Amino acid sequence: MKLNIKNTFTKELPADPNLDNSRRQVTEAVFSYATPKQTKAPKVIHTSKEMADELGISEEDLQSEFFRDIVTGNQVYPNTKPYAMCYGGHQFGNWAGQLGDGRAINLFEVEHQHKNWKVQLKGAGETPYSRTADGLAVLRSSIREYLCAEAMFHLGVPTTRSLSLSLTDDDVLRDVLYNGNPAYEKGAIVSRISPSFLRFGNFEIFAARKDVKNLKNLVDYTIKHHFSHLGTASKKTYINFFKEVSERTLDMIIHWQRVGFVHGVMNTDNMSILGLTIDYGPYGWLEGFDFGWTPNTTDRQNKRYRYGNQPNIGLWNLYQLANALYPTIEEVEPLEAVLNQYKIDFEEKSFKMMKSKLGLFSDNKHDVQLIQNLEDTLQLVETDMTIFFRLLSDFSDAKSGLNLIEKAFYNLDDVSDEIKRLWNLWFNSYFERLQKETLSNSERKEKMDAVNPKYVLRNYMAQLAIDAADDGDYSLIDELNQLLKKPYSEQPENEKWFAKRPEWARNKVGCSMLSCSS
Numbered sequence: 001m002k003l004n005i006k007n008t009f010t011k012e013l014p015a016d017p018n019l020d021n022s023r024r025q026v027t028e029a030v031f032s033y034a035t036p037k038q039t040k041a042p043k044v045i046h047t048s049k050e051m052a053d054e055l056g057i058s059e060e061d062l063q064s065e066f067f068r069d070i071v072t073g074n075q076v077y078p079n080t081k082p083y084a085m086c087y088g089g090h091q092f093g094n095w096a097g098q099l100g101d102g103r104a105i106n107l108f109e110v111e112h113q114h115k116n117w118k119v120q121l122k123g124a125g126e127t128p129y130s131r132t133a134d135g136l137a138v139l140r141s142s143i144r145e146y147l148c149a150e151a152m153f154h155l156g157v158p159t160t161r162s163l164s165l166s167l168t169d170d171d172v173l174r175d176v177l178y179n180g181n182p183a184y185e186k187g188a189i190v191s192r193i194s195p196s197f198l199r200f201g202n203f204e205i206f207a208a209r210k211d212v213k214n215l216k217n218l219v220d221y222t223i224k225h226h227f228s229h230l231g232t233a234s235k236k237t238y239i240n241f242f243k244e245v246s247e248r249t250l251d252m253i254i255h256w257q258r259v260g261f262v263h264g265v266m267n268t269d270n271m272s273i274l275g276l277t278i279d280y281g282p283y284g285w286l287e288g289f290d291f292g293w294t295p296n297t298t299d300r301q302n303k304r305y306r307y308g309n310q311p312n313i314g315l316w317n318l319y320q321l322a323n324a325l326y327p328t329i330e331e332v333e334p335l336e337a338v339l340n341q342y343k344i345d346f347e348e349k350s351f352k353m354m355k356s357k358l359g360l361f362s363d364n365k366h367d368v369q370l371i372q373n374l375e376d377t378l379q380l381v382e383t384d385m386t387i388f389f390r391l392l393s394d395f396s397d398a399k400s401g402l403n404l405i406e407k408a409f410y411n412l413d414d415v416s417d418e419i420k421r422l423w424n425l426w427f428n429s430y431f432e433r434l435q436k437e438t439l440s441n442s443e444r445k446e447k448m449d450a451v452n453p454k455y456v457l458r459n460y461m462a463q464l465a466i467d468a469a470d471d472g473d474y475s476l477i478d479e480l481n482q483l484l485k486k487p488y489s490e491q492p493e494n495e496k497w498f499a500k501r502p503e504w505a506r507n508k509v510g511c512s513m514l515s516c517s518s
């Protein structure tokens with residue numbers, strides 16, 4: 001395996017001069033060198049061929065011992081020096097100080113077909129940023145990250161990618177529900193890929209320490225390599241940089257809302273500066289449509305990161321980034337203008353997205369009400385979001401509407417006569433509204449099916465793959481990976497995955513209850 005290594009990050013940004021692996025506060029540096037831990041018996045259990053292809057890695061390479069050793073940290077690629085990044089973050093609304101790559105180790109950068117990719121291992125051992133934890137990851141959370149990142153990519157949602165999923169054969173102690181019942185689990189490592197793993201928190205840490213010199217260094221590096229179309233460093237460029245980060249963040253979140261993805265831990269250390277979905281922890285997929293839902297049990301009290309609050313939190317996080325970038329700009333108004341624009345754009349883009357889910361493309365002054373009524377009606381009883389929108393593309397007349405979407409209800413007995421009346425009311429107004437569109441039924445269906453996925457990584461599906469993998473059967477990981485490469489396509493052989501969450505999964509750990517323990 002011969003890679004075209006081209007390291008820019010470690011070459012152009014200041015390194016921590018301290019080379020030992022002690023846990024510490026790291027100042028005036030963007031990263032610290034850190035070597036992955038040797039594992040007991042590494043074994044690659046899945047790889048993403050598409051991602052490998054993007055990196056110039058052949059199918060033959062993927063089978064090699066060398067590849068296995070690189071993506072599990074058992075060998076360091078010649079002439080490269082792995083490192084962990086220093087960042088801070090606001091966690092659940094509070095400034096948490098230095099966090100950093102506590103269990104992520106960046107290996108190197110690969111340049112292929114004019115694209116630069118960072119290759120990072122998650123779960124490869126401790127770094128100076130590991131704080132009180134072990135730097136490791138377990139199979140359960142690694143399968144979840146590995147599958148979901150690729151699923152999101154194929155859904156067209158901006159995201160970091162997965163290259164490989166491996167077992168380490170080391171045991172890792174975890175207390176899944178934080179209730180004093182720790183148990184050993186199988187250790188695993190995901191190699192993940194992104195043009196950049198920089199987070200809002202990388203910028204915040206320098207601002208918090210009033211280290212404007214390094215803050216500027218990092219902003220300049222980021223613009224040079226990832227926002228070069230904005231031009232060379234100047235205050236104007238910095239403002240435009242913030243503007244674009246804001247736009248990308250909003251676009252990403254609108255995609256989340258469209259497909260029913262709930263990130264679960266939108267702390268500023270989990271917000272990518274490129275507007276990519278990053279750090280798949282206690283995330284979840286909406287089953288019943290519910291603005292108040294969060295998969296993260298750690299957040300059960302306040303539900304800060306619930307589905308309906310994600311756009312607000314995006315804005316809150318951008319406020320923190322604005323504060324962090326302020327010393328490079330020293331003017332409040334342009335930053336405020338960007339944040340105000342986010343609110344305006346949110347209304348517009350979210351409205352447009354919801355309209356597209358309904359197959360509406362022309363302007364109509366009643367559409368806001370139509371969508372509001374739909375969202376209210378969807379929340380009357382537990383109604384599966386994915387199934388509802390997918391079935392709706394076959395809508396042709398108001399009378400059969402309720403029948404058409406029946407499969408989306410979790411419990412038909414809950415659908416009272418009053419609720420049926422409200423649905424029929426909505427279907428009537430939807431029918432009338434569709435008469436004002438120019439598309440034929442089949443044209444509309446095609447457009448709706450392109451934005452309303454048929455298959456998403458439902459929480460119980462990932463859990464089934466985890467349970468099987470725990471017993472040494474990795475076939476479901478592959479099956480789901482294949483399925484989710486075509487989430488918008490009809491796949492008759494996979495109809496069984498176009499189904500509501502089974503009842504056994506309703507209150508099961510890993511399906512509806514997830515924690516940050518991973």
Ligand code: AMP
Nearest residue numbers: 099100101102103130133134135136279
């Ligand atoms: P998260 O909530 O997973 O995004 O993690 C928040 C912070 O905790 C980051 O700085 C992570 O690197 C760190 N962290 C999470 N799990 C571990 C672990 N097992 N070992 C070391 N650091 C960790």
Ligand code: MG
Nearest residue numbers: 269270278279
């Ligand atoms: Mg994180």
